[in-house]
Amino acid sequence: MKKFSLHLFLIFFIVLIASCSKGVNKKKFSLLSSNNSGINFNNTLIENDTLNYFTYPYIYMGGGVSTGDINNDDLVDIYFTGNMVENKLYLNKGNMEFEDISNFSGIEGDNRWYTGSTMIDINNDGLLDIYCSVGGKFSPKNNELYINNGDKTFTESAKEYGIDDIGNSVQATFFDYDKDGDLDLYVANYPPTPFDAPNAYYYYKMQNVKDEESDNLYRNDNGVFTKVTDEAGLRSYGLTLSATIGDINNDSYPDIFVSNDFSSPDYMYINNQDGTFSDIIKESTSQTSFYGMGADIADFNNDFNLDYIQVDMDARDNRRSKANMASMNVDLFWSTVNYGFHYQYMHNTLQLNRGVFNGNKPFFSNVSRLSGISSTDWSWGPLFADFDNDGWKDIFISNGTRREINHRDYFNELKLRPMAKDSLLYYSQNIPSEPISNFIFKNNTDLSFSDVTKDWGLDLKNFSNGTAYADLDNDGDLEIIVNNIDQEAQIFENNSSHNYIKIKLKGSELNPFGIGARVFVKSNDLNQMQEMTLSRGFQSSVSPEFHFGLSNNTSIDLISIEWPNGNYYELINPGINQMITLDIKDSYSNKKTNIKAEDNLLFVSEKIVEHKHIENDYNDYDKEVLLPHQNSKLGPGIATGDINGDGLDDIVIGGAKDQPTSFYFQLTNGKFRNKSYGFSKEDSAYEDMDIILFDADNDGDNDCYIVSGGNEFDIDSPYLIDRFYINDGKGNLFKSANSIPDNSTSGMRVSANDFDKDGDLDLFVGGRVVPGNYPLPAESKLLINESDSKQVKFINADNSIFPFSDIGLVSSSVWTDYNNDSWDDLIVVGEWMPIKFYKNIQGTFIEDESFIDSDSTNGWWYDIVSEDFDNDGDMDLVVGNLGNNYKYQASSDETFDIYYNDFDENQSGDIVLSYYNDGD
Structure with missing residues (x-):
C-alpha cells in the first residue's frame, strides 16, 4: 500500500511538472x-516575359482574406483571394479543421487578378455573400459578386447588382x-501609375479624373446599385490601397478614410x-x-473616439x-x-482622435513615434x-514584399547596364528578396505599445499581405x-486565457448584421466601444461580430448598443465568456447609452x-x-504686451527672412488691428527668432528687442545682428x-532680468x-543695461561677470532664484546639452553643477518655465x-x-548621428 501511494505521488508530480512546463513554454x-x-492555400506568383516587375510593377501586392460564417453553423469560415491562382473557400468543420469547398461552391473565379474581398449580406437573406475586387x-477587370445560395454554392451576380x-x-467596403x-x-x-511620376502628374490627374481612375460610391436603390460618385463629391484621383469606414466625428453618420500611395494625398471624407x-x-x-498602405479604425485608448492607423514602409532595422x-x-x-498634397512622412501614422473642434470636424494627433x-x-x-x-486593443501588422523593388544597390547597378526587352524577366527574378517578420504590438494602456512579436510566437518570416482575425474555435480569443x-497561408491559433464577451447583432431587414452599430461594454474600470465595420487592414474583411476582452474581470456591469437608426x-x-445576440427589435428610441465619452475640450480656437x-x-x-x-x-x-x-x-x-515683423494693437472689443511701422519693411531681410517687450529705459512704456538668427546667412552677416526699438x-x-x-x-531666445539689482532690466540672449x-553653437551674450536719462545703452558683460559665451545650442532660458539667496539666477536649456544652472553671486556668475546631476539631464530641451x-x-x-x-x-x-569633424578632409565639417538599434 505504501509502495502504491509512492508511485501515485510520483506520477502526479511528474504530470504536474509536465503541465507547468507546457504552460511556461507555450506562446500566445x-x-x-x-x-x-x-488550409494549404498558396498565392503563388509565376513571373514570365509579359508579367514581371518591369512590365507590371504592382505584381507583389498580394491577395486578401475574408472571414465569416457562410453557412450559419456558428463557425467562422475563411476565404482567400489569389492573383495568379484560384480563390479558395474553406469551410470550418470545428476543432480547427477546415474543408476546401472552393470547386463545389463556385467561388474560385477565372483568370482575373483578384485582390481584396469582403463578406457582406448584400441581398438581406441572412447569408453572407462575397464581393471580390x-x-x-x-482585362477583364470587372469586380465580382458571389451571391450565397444557401447550400454552400454561390452565383456570380455583380453586373445584375x-x-x-x-x-x-x-478593396471595397x-x-x-x-x-x-x-447598405x-x-x-x-x-490606377496604374509610373513609380517615378512627378507631383505635376498627380496634380494634373487630380484635375482631370477619368471614370476608371476614381474610387467610386454606389448607392443602394432597392437592391440595385447606382453609381453616385460625382453627386457625393467623391470623384478623386489617388493610388488607393484602402478605404475604411467609421463615425470619426460622433455625429452618427459614417465617414471614410482613404489611404493613398506615393504623393497622391489621403482623403478624410466627412459625411x-x-x-x-x-x-x-x-x-x-x-x-x-507618404506611402499610405492599409489602414484600420478603432478606439484603441478607450475614450469612445475612433482613432486610426495607417501603415507605410519605414524599416525598423537599420540595415x-x-x-x-x-x-x-x-x-x-x-x-x-506646395501642390497641396499635405505633409507626408514615410512612416506609419497612429492618429489619436482628440475630439471634435470647429464645428463638426475631428482633430487627430499622430502618436506613432510615441507609441513605438x-x-x-x-x-x-x-x-x-x-x-x-x-480589454485594450493591440495592433497586428502584416509585412513583406516578394522582391525588394526599392533596393538601392541593385537598381543603381541596373542603371549602368543596358536592359534588353528579352532580359526583363531575368532582371526581375534577380531583384533581392528577403522575407521579414510580421509585427504584433501589445497595448500598454498609456498610448504606448510593446513589440511582443517574438514573445507571442509570431516572429516567422514571410511575404505577407492581406490579413484578418476571427475566433475560429469559439474559445473566446481571436x-x-x-x-x-x-508561401502557404497561415493560421495562428490564439492561446489567451482572459475573460471575454462576444456579441452578434440581429439588425433590421435591410441591414441584418447591424453594420454601423456601436456597442459599449462597461466592466468595472474597463470601458470599451466598438463600431461594426467589416473591411479592415489591407484587401481583407472580418467576421460580423464583436469581441471584447475583459481581462480578469468576472462580471459585466452594462452592455449598450446604438443602432444605425x-x-x-x-x-x-x-454573463461573461459567452456569445450573446442583440436584436434591434428589442431596442427603443429617445434614450442614449449611459456610457459616455469624456469631454476633453479645454480650449476653443478663435481667430483674432x-x-x-x-x-x-x-x-x-x-x-x-x-x-x-x-x-x-x-x-x-x-x-x-x-x-x-x-x-x-x-x-x-x-x-x-523677407517677411516684415507684424504688430497688432488690441481694440476694446477684443479684436486686433494691424499697426504698420516703416522699419518693419526695411528690416524684413532679418529672420526674427524671438521678441521681448520690456521697459528698457524705465520711462513707463514697453520697448522692443528682436533677436535675429537663422541658418541661411553667412557667419558674419549683418542680418544676424539683433535690433532694438524705443517706444x-x-x-x-x-x-x-x-x-x-x-x-x-545667430540668436535664439532673449529673457530680461535685473540681475545686478541696479534698477533696470538686463538681457540674456541665447545663441543657437x-x-x-x-x-557648433553660436555665442550667447549677457547684455548689461547701462542706460541713463540721455540714451538707452546695453553692453556685453565681460568674462569677469559672465564667462560663458559658449553655452550650447540654446533653446530657452529663465531667471529665478533657485537657491533662495535673493539674487536671481539664470537657467539655460538647449539641444544636445544638460540643463545648465548659472548661480548669481551678487552680480557675477558661476556655473553650478552641484544643484542637479547635469549628466542625467542631457537632452533636446526646448523650453523652461x-x-x-x-x-x-x-x-x-x-x-x-x-x-x-x-x-x-x-x-x-x-x-x-x-559626432562632428571634417571626416572627409574637405575643409568642411561633417556630422554623424548615432543611435542604438535593438540594443546594438
Whole structure:
C-alpha cells in the first residue's frame, strides 16, 4: 500500500511538472500545420516575359482574406483571394479543421487578378455573400459578386447588382452612408501609375479624373446599385490601397478614410448628412504617411473616439533602412506640400482622435513615434484587436514584399547596364528578396505599445499581405489569418486565457448584421466601444461580430448598443465568456447609452488676427545633408504686451527672412488691428527668432528687442545682428542703431532680468547655431543695461561677470532664484546639452553643477518655465524636452549621439548621428 501511494505521488508530480512546463513554454500564438488544418492555400506568383516587375510593377501586392460564417453553423469560415491562382473557400468543420469547398461552391473565379474581398449580406437573406475586387495588368477587370445560395454554392451576380466596377480595384467596403437603412458600397481603386511620376502628374490627374481612375460610391436603390460618385463629391484621383469606414466625428453618420500611395494625398471624407462628403484631411491632421498602405479604425485608448492607423514602409532595422530607403528628397517633400498634397512622412501614422473642434470636424494627433509602432518595414495590413483579452486593443501588422523593388544597390547597378526587352524577366527574378517578420504590438494602456512579436510566437518570416482575425474555435480569443505570396497561408491559433464577451447583432431587414452599430461594454474600470465595420487592414474583411476582452474581470456591469437608426438598447449584468445576440427589435428610441465619452475640450480656437506666417524658401540640407532637422525654420518669435499704453495687451509676431515683423494693437472689443511701422519693411531681410517687450529705459512704456538668427546667412552677416526699438510713449517704435552691441551671431531666445539689482532690466540672449556648421553653437551674450536719462545703452558683460559665451545650442532660458539667496539666477536649456544652472553671486556668475546631476539631464530641451506650482514658497521648474514622439529615441542606457569633424578632409565639417538599434 505504501509502495502504491509512492508511485501515485510520483506520477502526479511528474504530470504536474509536465503541465507547468507546457504552460511556461507555450506562446500566445501557435502556427497551425496545414496538414492538420486543411488550409494549404498558396498565392503563388509565376513571373514570365509579359508579367514581371518591369512590365507590371504592382505584381507583389498580394491577395486578401475574408472571414465569416457562410453557412450559419456558428463557425467562422475563411476565404482567400489569389492573383495568379484560384480563390479558395474553406469551410470550418470545428476543432480547427477546415474543408476546401472552393470547386463545389463556385467561388474560385477565372483568370482575373483578384485582390481584396469582403463578406457582406448584400441581398438581406441572412447569408453572407462575397464581393471580390479585381485589378492586374490584363482585362477583364470587372469586380465580382458571389451571391450565397444557401447550400454552400454561390452565383456570380455583380453586373445584375450594378457593381461590376471596372477600375483597378484593391478593396471595397459596405456601409449605409445616406442612413436610409440599406447598405451602400465604396470601391477603392488604384490606377496604374509610373513609380517615378512627378507631383505635376498627380496634380494634373487630380484635375482631370477619368471614370476608371476614381474610387467610386454606389448607392443602394432597392437592391440595385447606382453609381453616385460625382453627386457625393467623391470623384478623386489617388493610388488607393484602402478605404475604411467609421463615425470619426460622433455625429452618427459614417465617414471614410482613404489611404493613398506615393504623393497622391489621403482623403478624410466627412459625411455632410445630405448625401455628400467633404475632404478635411488637412484640417483634421497635421501629417499623414507618404506611402499610405492599409489602414484600420478603432478606439484603441478607450475614450469612445475612433482613432486610426495607417501603415507605410519605414524599416525598423537599420540595415534594411539603408538598403531600401530612397535618399532623403527634401525637394519632393516640399513639392508635395506646395501642390497641396499635405505633409507626408514615410512612416506609419497612429492618429489619436482628440475630439471634435470647429464645428463638426475631428482633430487627430499622430502618436506613432510615441507609441513605438512607427517603423515596421514594408507593411500592408494593420489590424486593431484585443488579442490578449485584457480589454485594450493591440495592433497586428502584416509585412513583406516578394522582391525588394526599392533596393538601392541593385537598381543603381541596373542603371549602368543596358536592359534588353528579352532580359526583363531575368532582371526581375534577380531583384533581392528577403522575407521579414510580421509585427504584433501589445497595448500598454498609456498610448504606448510593446513589440511582443517574438514573445507571442509570431516572429516567422514571410511575404505577407492581406490579413484578418476571427475566433475560429469559439474559445473566446481571436486567431490571426494571413495570406502570403509564394508561401502557404497561415493560421495562428490564439492561446489567451482572459475573460471575454462576444456579441452578434440581429439588425433590421435591410441591414441584418447591424453594420454601423456601436456597442459599449462597461466592466468595472474597463470601458470599451466598438463600431461594426467589416473591411479592415489591407484587401481583407472580418467576421460580423464583436469581441471584447475583459481581462480578469468576472462580471459585466452594462452592455449598450446604438443602432444605425438611432435606437438604443441596454443589457445589465450579462454573463461573461459567452456569445450573446442583440436584436434591434428589442431596442427603443429617445434614450442614449449611459456610457459616455469624456469631454476633453479645454480650449476653443478663435481667430483674432488675420496673420499668416510665410516661411522663406531655403533648403538646409543642400549644405548639411545629415542634419536631424532644419535650423532655418525655428522661428518666428511672438511677444505680447501693452505697446500704446491703453492697458490692453498687443501682439508682435516675427517674420521669416523677407517677411516684415507684424504688430497688432488690441481694440476694446477684443479684436486686433494691424499697426504698420516703416522699419518693419526695411528690416524684413532679418529672420526674427524671438521678441521681448520690456521697459528698457524705465520711462513707463514697453520697448522692443528682436533677436535675429537663422541658418541661411553667412557667419558674419549683418542680418544676424539683433535690433532694438524705443517706444516714444505713444505707441510709436523707433529703431535705435546704437543702443545694443553689434553682435553678429545667430540668436535664439532673449529673457530680461535685473540681475545686478541696479534698477533696470538686463538681457540674456541665447545663441543657437553657427550658420552652416551644426552642431557648433553660436555665442550667447549677457547684455548689461547701462542706460541713463540721455540714451538707452546695453553692453556685453565681460568674462569677469559672465564667462560663458559658449553655452550650447540654446533653446530657452529663465531667471529665478533657485537657491533662495535673493539674487536671481539664470537657467539655460538647449539641444544636445544638460540643463545648465548659472548661480548669481551678487552680480557675477558661476556655473553650478552641484544643484542637479547635469549628466542625467542631457537632452533636446526646448523650453523652461519657473513658477511655485505647489505653493510651498520656492520656485519649481517645468522643462520641455523633445519627447518620445520622434524618430530617434534615447535613454540613459541607449543614448542618441552626434559626432562632428571634417571626416572627409574637405575643409568642411561633417556630422554623424548615432543611435542604438535593438540594443546594438
